[in-house]
Amino acid sequence: MFFCISFNIFSQEKYWIFFTDKKDVQFNPYEYFDKKAIERRIINDFPLNHITDFPLKKSYVKSVSEIVDEVISETRWFNAVAVWTNSEQIRKLKKMDFVKSVKRISLRTHLTSYKDYGTNLKENQEELLKAQTLRMGGDLFDKHKINGKGVRIAIFDGGFPSVDTSPAFEHIRKNNRIIKTYNFPKKEENVYGFNAHGTMVMSCIAGIINGQKMGLATESEFLLARTEVNSEPFSEEENWLAAVEWADKNGAQIINSSLGYTNDRYFPEDMNGTKSLVVKAANLAARKGILVVNAMGNDGSGKWKFMGTPADADSILSIGGTNPWTDMHTNFSSYGPTADKRRKPNVSAYGHVIAAGKSKLVSTQGTSFSSPLVAGFASCVLQKNPKLKVMDLMKEVEKSGELYPYYDYAHGYGVPQASYFFEKNNNKFEETFDTKIENDTLFVIIKDNYFKPDYKGLIEIRLFSDFDNFDKLSNTISLKHYLYFHVENEKSYLDNYKIIRVYKKDAFAIPIKELGKNKTVRIHYKKYTKELKF
Known part of the structure; x- marks a missing residue:
């Protein structure tokens, strides 16, 4: 019973132990970095001898290793070590003058089937x-x-x-x-x-x-x-x-x-x-x-x-x-x-x-x-x-x-x-729709040459999770008759967005009062985007 109680009180967990400094630590970037790393930093105006690249102070790592159960890894960038430890050891570590802070490790992930x-x-x-x-x-x-x-x-x-x-x-x-x-x-x-x-x-x-x-x-x-x-x-x-x-x-x-x-x-x-x-x-x-x-x-x-x-x-x-x-x-x-x-x-x-x-x-x-x-x-x-x-x-x-x-x-x-990356005027596209405001309502009307009336029979969009039951891509890859609509507020994030399947020329309508004040509306259809201010 005694051993069970001890284990529960001081159970092992993973923590980051962050250090205060890298005083007196030496670093030579030309010995440490691959040539491509040096070239990349020069292109991006980042120094070759940044403090985050310096190694950890060995005496700090040694002192921690003498207290914790195991030092798992080190991070130069954040001047820290990952350790297996327990609450009693953490209490001791927090008293050390070179320990800046401690943080429990608790992230997890899953791989795809x-x-x-x-x-x-x-x-x-x-x-x-x-x-x-x-x-x-x-x-x-x-x-x-x-x-x-x-x-x-x-x-x-x-x-x-x-x-x-x-x-x-x-x-x-x-x-x-x-x-x-x-x-x-x-x-x-x-x-x-x-x-x-x-x-x-x-x-x-x-x-x-x-x-x-x-x-x-x-x-x-x-x-x-x-x-x-x-x-x-x-x-x-x-x-x-x-x-x-x-x-x-x-x-x-x-x-x-x-x-x-x-x-x-x-x-x-x-x-x-x-x-x-x-x-x-x-x-x-x-x-x-x-x-x-x-x-x-x-x-x-x-x-x-x-x-x-x-x-x-x-x-x-x-x-x-x-x-x-x-x-x-x-x-x-x-x-x-x-x-x-x-x-x-x-x-x-x-x-x-x-x-x-x-x-x-x-x-x-x-x-x-x-x-x-x-x-x-x-x-x-x-x-x-x-x-x-x-x-x-x-x-x-x-x-x-x-x-x-x-x-x-x-x-x-x-x-x-x-x-x-290859076409000139790649941000200039022909207008594919018109907009009008009538009776306090915003209307979106598809232009004649960008509307295909035979699309009506294809408006039922199906989603699949079983590859064996997919239709041929050639039958469905052309279903780009989608009109995209969003409302951006004055803080530059979206209040609302919609995707509309276009099967008639009068593709979409929304009362102006639903948009609100100080809003930016963007509408996209077949490469063309129009922006409206309200």
């Missing part, structure tokens, strides 16, 4: 495989020989089985473009096992199967980091922080993080871009010149509804999911905005894909796969414009969204389009 289809795809699955890159204008990148060449991408995930053997990645292995790997939970270099989620994600960035691209950045370089452990739901935060510092050191220009972290002790109102250490790290990575591309999460149809962290970070691209068969937001994709009303998602991509699994091709769904599609897109943009600063790269990807400057909290600015 998938369905194995082997290498022989059905016709509709082959169409999806082609469409997942074509939807972003991948053929235009191909035409201009843009494929992410020379851009270094880090992938944080649960494992990469078969990446070292699968034909989907042969072109990458052949040219030695897997630069480094690290398994953070096991503290070893082997990542070629464990959960196949990372393999699928990587294929959506750069895979090629039977000559068909699965992602756009087929000539990029890669850093593969295993950060997730299914059996240890509270281990990932310290692994993510260790991985982002490792990626920075080794010259990553883009990070794909296909997982959103949530917390039993947090609420949606905590997703404000400042609460978690992961979101702070994502924003700091952006300051250091790294574009973080993160999935919004798959809670859109659940109780949570909104994004996990670090998708709430203000300086990263947060990616929503669309349904290829409706070309709209897919029901599981988490919604924005952030708790402090910032625009999220930034852009969207297919949330249903064909990917390379552990041994075969798989069909799978989740914003976990929307994110790598956009990461590959961003890699192509960076190849075309190698001197772009990270925030300019982020803005350019947003502006390439087909709905831009319209946005909403389901789609962001829409699906990025390669055409934005």
